[in-house]
Amino acid sequence: MLFKNKAKDTRKLVQSGNASLVLGTDLEVEKQIKMIHLTEEDLEIAKALQPFVEKNLAVLVERFYQNLENQPSLLHIINDHSSITRLKQTLTVHISEMFAGVINSHYFEKRKRIAHVHVKIGLQTKWYMCAFQDLLLSLITIIEESLTDREEIFQSVRSVTKILNLEQQLVLEAYDLETERLK
Amino acid sequence: MLFKNKAKDTRKLVQSGNASLVLGTDLEVEKQIKMIHLTEEDLEIAKALQPFVEKNLAVLVERFYQNLENQPSLLHIINDHSSITRLKQTLTVHISEMFAGVINSHYFEKRKRIAHVHVKIGLQTKWYMCAFQDLLLSLITIIEESLTDREEIFQSVRSVTKILNLEQQLVLEAYDLETERLK
Ligand code: HEM
Ligand code: HEM
Numbered sequence: 001m002l003f004k005n006k007a008k009d010t011r012k013l014v015q016s017g018n019a020s021l022v023l024g025t026d027l028e029v030e031k032q033i034k035m036i037h038l039t040e041e042d043l044e045i046a047k048a049l050q051p052f053v054e055k056n057l058a059v060l061v062e063r064f065y066q067n068l069e070n071q072p073s074l075l076h077i078i079n080d081h082s083s084i085t086r087l088k089q090t091l092t093v094h095i096s097e098m099f100a101g102v103i104n105s106h107y108f109e110k111r112k113r114i115a116h117v118h119v120k121i122g123l124q125t126k127w128y129m130c131a132f133q134d135l136l137l138s139l140i141t142i143i144e145e146s147l148t149d150r151e152e153i154f155q156s157v158r159s160v161t162k163i164l165n166l167e168q169q170l171v172l173e174a175y176d177l178e179t180e181r182l183k
Numbered sequence: 184m185l186f187k188n189k190a191k192d193t194r195k196l197v198q199s200g201n202a203s204l205v206l207g208t209d210l211e212v213e214k215q216i217k218m219i220h221l222t223e224e225d226l227e228i229a230k231a232l233q234p235f236v237e238k239n240l241a242v243l244v245e246r247f248y249q250n251l252e253n254q255p256s257l258l259h260i261i262n263d264h265s266s267i268t269r270l271k272q273t274l275t276v277h278i279s280e281m282f283a284g285v286i287n288s289h290y291f292e293k294r295k296r297i298a299h300v301h302v303k304i305g306l307q308t309k310w311y312m313c314a315f316q317d318l319l320l321s322l323i324t325i326i327e328e329s330l331t332d333r334e335e336i337f338q339s340v341r342s343v344t345k346i347l348n349l350e351q352q353l354v355l356e357a358y359d360l361e362t363e364r365l366k
Contacts, residue, residue, distance in 0.1 A: 028309075034253045035313035037320060070217045125359065126211075126352045130218035133348040137220060137341060144337050154327050157340055158320060165316040169309045172355070176308065 013152045019043030019101035029108070032169055042159040047101030049156055052146040053139065054096055060138040061088050061095070067134045074127055081121045095135070098163060111167060115174030119182070125175060129168065136164055196335045202226030202284035212291070215352055225342040230284030232339055235329040236322065237279055243321040244271050244278070250317045257310055264304045278318070281346060294350060298357030302365070308358060312351065319347055 021040045023030050053060075065084050068074040078084060097110075118128060143156045204223045206213050236243075248267050251257040261267060301311060326339045 031254050032309060032313055035250055035310075036316040067218055071214045124356075126215060126356050127218075129348060129352045129355070130215055133219040133345060136344055136348075140337065140341055140344070150333075153336075154323065158323055161319055161323075161344065162316060165312060165319075169312045172312070173307075173309050 013048045013147070013149070013156075014041070014044045015048065016041075016044055018047040020104065022104040024105055024108070026108075029170075033166065036162050036165055036169075038162045038166060042162050043101040043103065045155055045159040046099045046163055049143070049146075049160070050096065050099035050101070052142055053099050056138075056142045056145075057092055057095060060135070060142070061091050063138060064091060064131065064134060068131070071127060074123075077121050077123060098167070103166075108170065111170040112174045115171045116178050118171070119175055119178045125172060128171070128175075132164060132168055136161065139164075196231045196330070196332070196339075197224075197227045198231065199224075199227055201230040203287065205287040207288055207291070209291070212353075216349065219345050219348055219352075221345045221349060225345050226284040226286065228338055228342040229282045229346055232326070232329075232343070233279065233282035233284070235325055236282050239321075239325045239328075240275055240278060243318070243325070244274050246321060247274060247314065247317060251314070254310060257306075260304050260306060281350065286349075291353065294353040295357045298354045299361050301354070302358055302361045308355060311354070311358075315347060315351055319344065322347075 019040050021033075021038075021043055023033070065088060068078070075084075078087060139160050140157065143153060143160070147153050147156060202223050204216075204221075204226055206216070248271060251261070258267075261270060322343050323340065326336060326343070330336050330339060
């Protein structure tokens with residue numbers, strides 16, 4: 001990554017040593033991560049973005065649930081199984097964790113659980129993906145409002161899209177397996 | 184959109200009147216499009232980006248198929264059903280069309296056919312999604328190398344991610360329906 005080595009850059013976004021990518025023995029996941037070009041440096045960028053994300057999380061989460069009002073059936077699902085108030089807390093914690101810069105066995109377990117929960121409540125994958133796009137748009141706005149350096153902006157956009165893509169891959173695969181299992 | 188109205192901006196990226204969003208009678212898709220905040224203006228931005236994308240398409244497509252080498256089973260699928268040479272042409276046409284700024288019944292039909300073809304050849308959704316992320320990264324690089332105006336950059340990134348997200352939603356939903364049907 002270029003901007004880490006810019007000697008004159010005093011606003012250095014990324015500090016190395018803050019991230020951790022531990023894959024275990026799953027060779028498929030290793031290939032998935034390679035194919036999306038996700039490296040420990042992306043996790044360092046995520047970790048560097050975490051304070052900016054946390055500062056804007058309340059607005060992001062508010063917007064996330066407001067957006068679901070476009071499809072009233074989603075609100076019914078939520079009220080049948082949980083509540084907006086509870087889910088706002090769940091999502092706040094989850095998004096902050098997405099920017100912790102850590103991928104390990106706990107991370108993979110959690111994505112499986114998220115898939116199982118959403119299959120159980122009957123959330124179709126298309127709405128799950130719509131919600132992810134809304135999330136991404138909010139994160140892009142946070143980058144827009146927080147960063148000025150052109151290279152940092154592009155690196156951040158790249159890292160954020162990789163992290164969201166990996167999460168979607170893992171959750172949608174577990175979705176398919178769980179849907180299959182429940183037949 | 185702000186940058187369309189900047190009187191002093193002589194490098195105006197977007198010209199209105201070049202895009203078309205025709206939804207037909209599918210109310211679900213209408214809601215999906217609303218939830219990802221995709222509008223005709225995004226299609227205008229796509230159309231404005233099309234020449235930049237086309238100029239870099241050969242490199243993008245080359246990289247796309249090189250990336251599949253990370254997972255040799257994907258190359259086997261390709262050689263069993265087609266050839267890299269043929270698919271490079273298919274992908275070149277398809278990506279150019281993604282930036283045509285047009286969404287209509289033909290567009291929706293094509294996404295269904297893409298899903299059916301990929302189900303038939305046994306392509307797991309996770310590899311499809313990996314390939315999409317590689318595509319997105321290439322498109323981000325094209326934006327990085329083609330645009331200088333900060334606002335145009337962010338608008339372009341937003342529009343491109345929306346267009347890719349909609350395509351994934353449509354293809355993955357048709358994937359599920361087709362997998363179900365074939366059982
Ligand atoms: C970006 C997309 C989404 C993310 C990241 C997300 C994240 C989460 C997480 C982390 C949990 C807790 C899982 C656990 O127990 O460990 C959860 C549960 C839940 N989600 Fe989502 N979610 C998303 C989209 C949606 C949507 C669109 C709905 C609309 C119906 C929804 C409804 C629910 C409900 C009802 C639960 C709680 C179920 C229960 O407590 O039994 N989620 N979600
Ligand atoms: C971003 C992801 C991808 C896009 C946008 C894409 C696009 C397309 C398109 C437009 C077609 C032609 C469909 C038609 O007949 O109308 C096609 C066919 C095909 N794709 Fe993909 N594809 C993607 C990922 C992949 C991957 C990862 C593989 C790896 C195995 C693959 C293998 C094939 C094969 C073998 C065919 C041709 C099948 C035949 O002619 O019978 N695709 N794809």
